[in-house]
Amino acid sequence: MSEKRPTTRSSLDRELRAIEDDMLRMGEMVDEAIQGSLRALAERDRGLAQQIVDGDARVNKLRFDIEEACLALMATQQPAAGDLRTVVAAMNVVGDLERMADHAAGNARIVLRMGDEPLLKPLIDIPRMADVCRSMIRDSLQAFVRRDGERARQIAAMDDQIDGLYQQVFRELLSFMVEDPHTTSRALFLLFAAHNLERIGDRATNIAERVLFMTSGVMRELNPEPRESHDLQ
Amino acid sequence: MAESNQAKIVVEDLSVYYEGTLAVADVSLVIPERRITALIGPSGCGKSTFLRCLNRMNDPIPAARVEGRILLDQEDITGAEVEVDELRRRVGMVFQKPNPFPQSVFANVAFGPRVLGMAGRRAQLAERVERSLTRAALWDEVKDRLNDNALSLSLGEQQRLCIARLLAVEPEVILMDEPCSALDPIATLKIEELMRELSQRYTIVIVTHNMQQAARASDLTAMMMLRDDRAGGVIEVGPTQTIFTRPRDRRTEDYITGRYG
Numbered sequence: 001m002s003e004k005r006p007t008t009r010s011s012l013d014r015e016l017r018a019i020e021d022d023m024l025r026m027g028e029m030v031d032e033a034i035q036g037s038l039r040a041l042a043e044r045d046r047g048l049a050q051q052i053v054d055g056d057a058r059v060n061k062l063r064f065d066i067e068e069a070c071l072a073l074m075a076t077q078q079p080a081a082g083d084l085r086t087v088v089a090a091m092n093v094v095g096d097l098e099r100m101a102d103h104a105a106g107n108a109r110i111v112l113r114m115g116d117e118p119l120l121k122p123l124i125d126i127p128r129m130a131d132v133c134r135s136m137i138r139d140s141l142q143a144f145v146r147r148d149g150e151r152a153r154q155i156a157a158m159d160d161q162i163d164g165l166y167q168q169v170f171r172e173l174l175s176f177m178v179e180d181p182h183t184t185s186r187a188l189f190l191l192f193a194a195h196n197l198e199r200i201g202d203r204a205t206n207i208a209e210r211v212l213f214m215t216s217g218v219m220r221e222l223n224p225e226p227r228e229s230h231d232l233q
Numbered sequence: 234m235a236e237s238n239q240a241k242i243v244v245e246d247l248s249v250y251y252e253g254t255l256a257v258a259d260v261s262l263v264i265p266e267r268r269i270t271a272l273i274g275p276s277g278c279g280k281s282t283f284l285r286c287l288n289r290m291n292d293p294i295p296a297a298r299v300e301g302r303i304l305l306d307q308e309d310i311t312g313a314e315v316e317v318d319e320l321r322r323r324v325g326m327v328f329q330k331p332n333p334f335p336q337s338v339f340a341n342v343a344f345g346p347r348v349l350g351m352a353g354r355r356a357q358l359a360e361r362v363e364r365s366l367t368r369a370a371l372w373d374e375v376k377d378r379l380n381d382n383a384l385s386l387s388l389g390e391q392q393r394l395c396i397a398r399l400l401a402v403e404p405e406v407i408l409m410d411e412p413c414s415a416l417d418p419i420a421t422l423k424i425e426e427l428m429r430e431l432s433q434r435y436t437i438v439i440v441t442h443n444m445q446q447a448a449r450a451s452d453l454t455a456m457m458m459l460r461d462d463r464a465g466g467v468i469e470v471g472p473t474q475t476i477f478t479r480p481r482d483r484r485t486e487d488y489i490t491g492r493y494g
Contacts (some may be wrong), residue, residue, distance in 0.1 A: 080448070080478075084478060
């Protein structure tokens with residue numbers, strides 16, 4: 001809690017802060033998984049990829065721990081208004097973070113599956129997508145702990161960059177496959193990797209939406225435009 | 234929702250003075266018919282004083298003076314010409330401590346109808362007593378004990394008996410001043426269930442210190458607080474769900490999240 005207020009609820013405040021700290025820690029784990037999976041892809045490091053796949057269980061466990069802390073807080077402290085919205089938002093955020101870690105682990109699995117096949121092309125836009133994802137996650141979690149709804153709104157707009165990059169990657173890989181169908185499997189590996197990052201961007205947008213809900217009490221979708229037809233889900 | 238309902242009581246610019254000191258200031262509030270309106274706020278902010286204006290319970294206090302208007306079904310009830318006994322029949326009150334008469338269960342419920350000449354023949358009175366006890370969710374518990382002294386009932390039963398006693402004179406509005414503060418949690422929940430049931434026929438206004446009770450049991454919540462001039466006022470009113478999830482006023486937020494004072 002950034003704001004100093006009368007402290008008749010110091011144990012509630014302490015529990016809320018612990019939940020937020022754990023959420024930030026979970027955000028760092030997700031950030032490392034995204035960064036690591038990209039490095040594993042670029043450097044074809046299967047050992048690193050395996051580490052990331054294995055590490056996903058820790059993220060899942062932390063998510064359940066945080067959810068349990070949220071439930072215990074609701075049952076024992078009866079939070080209302082802003083406190084209640086914070087706890088509910090935190091429960092949603094950790095769900096999104098957990099899914100992001102799954103997508104990062106998905107990219108590590110792609111590295112394992114590619115075996116020794118060389119990359120179809122040098123990585124340019126995919127690392128850019130990963131960079132934007134990572135800033136969105138970091139900034140939206142900061143906006144959460146600072147109760148900064150305005151910042152959350154700006155973060156959601158960053159998802160457009162990810163979507164733009166994804167479309168670029170999609171078109172480029174499609175042209176490879178059309179020109180030479182033998183490249184299809186290698187193109188699809190990269191397309192799946194880009195797709196996972198695109199999903200991570202959507203999840204980061206969800207976090208920004210939760211921050212806005214927490215600060216304003218209004219539940220609203222920030223990027224409500226319909227999905228592109230080539231979306232793989 | 235509460236707002237769409239018709240107004241039962243409209244309070245306009247109500248101020249209450251005790252010995253010349255302003256105790257409650259400029260309260261304007263619409264109390265919807267057949268809904269439960271909760272008044273919350275810290276001790277001494279004028280909730281009970283305000284509640285007591287709604288059936289002129291402050292009248293016997295000579296030093297109290299009321300300004301403004303209180304319209305019950307569009308008629309002002311603050312004037313000297315108002316028949317206060319009839320007003321209190323229409324607008325009954327349940328108090329913090331159950332206060333049954335030290336008589337039989339039956340006599341307690343029959344008391345009001347007898348005094349007001351509503352008793353009719355014996356069978357009619359018995360029917361009225363049974364109906365009132367049934368509506369107060371007490372009949373099944375006391376039907377074999379109607380001649381027992383009311384003080385032999387548990388506190389929760391006594392409080393429901395007081396509600397039955399009030400229902401026997403066919404009120405329109407029920408005022409409740411901390412009706413559960415002397416009761417255990419189960420008896421409290423029974424009263425809350427009963428309030429929900431009663432709100433299908435009656436308009437209920439409850440003063441409570443228990444915020445979870447206001448959150449659980451009311452449709453509309455009015456937050457009262459002392460102003461800078463030490464007089465109590467209403468600072469925010471809204472659907473209970475809104476007040477407890479996203480109040481507009483910072484002071485309401487601080488109070489319901491337990492960060493007041």
